[in-house]
Amino acid sequence: MPVIDLHCDTADRLFNEKSNLLMNDYHIDLNKLKKGNYLAQWFALFIDTESVKRPLMASVRAMYDYLMAQISLHSEDIVFTASYDAYMKAKSMGKIAAFLSIEEGQVIEGQLDNIQKLSDLGIRMMTLTWNYDNDLGASHSSTKGLTRFGKEAAAYLNNTPILADISHLSEAAVKELAGIYKKPIIASHCNARGIYSHTRNLSDDTIHTVADSGGIIGINFYGLFLDGSEKSSLKALTEHIHHIYKIGGEDVIALGTDFDGMNCELEVCNAGEMGKLIDVLVQLYPQSFIDKLTYKNAERIIRENL
Numbered sequence: 312m313p314v315i316d317l318h319c320d321t322a323d324r325l326f327n328e329k330s331n332l333l334m335n336d337y338h339i340d341l342n343k344l345k346k347g348n349y350l351a352q353w354f355a356l357f358i359d360t361e362s363v364k365r366p367l368m369a370s371v372r373a374m375y376d377y378l379m380a381q382i383s384l385h386s387e388d389i390v391f392t393a394s395y396d397a398y399m400k401a402k403s404m405g406k407i408a409a410f411l412s413i414e415e416g417q418v419i420e421g422q423l424d425n426i427q428k429l430s431d432l433g434i435r436m437m438t439l440t441w442n443y444d445n446d447l448g449a450s451h452s453s454t455k456g457l458t459r460f461g462k463e464a465a466a467y468l469n470n471t472p473i474l475a476d477i478s479h480l481s482e483a484a485v486k487e488l489a490g491i492y493k494k495p496i497i498a499s500h501c502n503a504r505g506i507y508s509h510t511r512n513l514s515d516d517t518i519h520t521v522a523d524s525g526g527i528i529g530i531n532f533y534g535l536f537l538d539g540s541e542k543s544s545l546k547a548l549t550e551h552i553h554h555i556y557k558i559g560g561e562d563v564i565a566l567g568t569d570f571d572g573m574n575c576e577l578e579v580c581n582a583g584e585m586g587k588l589i590d591v592l593v594q595l596y597p598q599s600f601i602d603k604l605t606y607k608n609a610e611r612i613i614r615e616n617l
């Protein structure tokens with residue numbers, strides 16, 4: 312069954328360890344993506360502002376260059392994509408599409424024209440925050456919302472092909488964003504507070520907000536967000552899937568594994584094992600629902616926005 316994953320931290324690991332996209336011991340490499348029947352993988356360029364050197368845009372560029380070079384080395388199997396047309400071309404050739412996103416909006420360092428620069432590089436999604444409050448707004452554990460600059464950035468995103476990703480953002484900031492940002496809201500790697508109360512998970516209210524915008528929520532495989540445990544189980548994954556489906560409907564559900572961004576034990580232990588999740592889902596849902604979850608909802612967002 313085809314797969315589109317909205318979020319992984321593989322680019323950060325590849326760059327920091329100067330390792331290889333073709334084959335490694337991570338959750339994601341090219342061999343595993345092929346085995347897992349992936350149509351597309353979104354690679355996040357993650358910048359930890361407490362450890363990365365300034366200027367942050369230069370750090371983004373360095374990670375971007377490394378990932379692009381790795382993708383180019385294996386162009387027979389994977390291609391960089393930033394549009395629906397490029398995605399469809401890759402799909403028709405049996406190649407995996409690599410989309411790029413930013414995790415940590417602070418990288419624009421207070422300048423809206425840096426959003427345009429990211430767009431010019433082919434970045435197509437961006438979280439406003441990571442785990443810190445920043446120039447744009449408040450992180451998930453805060454009760455504060457967007458800053459004045461964050462509101463300007465949200466409006467600016469309306470006129471670029473970059474989608475707003477509310478993963479790691481506070482509930483109050485999501486509410487404010489929804490009033491300003493007119494495109495589908497993406498929660499690339501988030502689960503449901505209705506199943507497990509963690510600030511990184513989405514309240515039913517936020518699930519409704521995403522659904523009302525026509526957006527999607529990528530189920531996160533991290534045990535810490537599934538049930539607070541050291542193990543990511545299929546049972547917990549399906550509980551979150553079911554809750555988000557129940558609250559947001561079948562057009563909101565997608566995958567956002569967070570692979571290579573976690574260190575827990577995983578029942579779906581890497582991208583090549585995605586079939587294990589699908590084997591469980593076919594016992595529970597009709598094929599049409601599983602297709603939407605594994606790739607069709609994500610494909611719809613690409614088609615209608617990129």
Ligand SMILES: [Zn+2]
Pocket residue numbers: 414478479500572
């Ligand atoms: Zn994250």
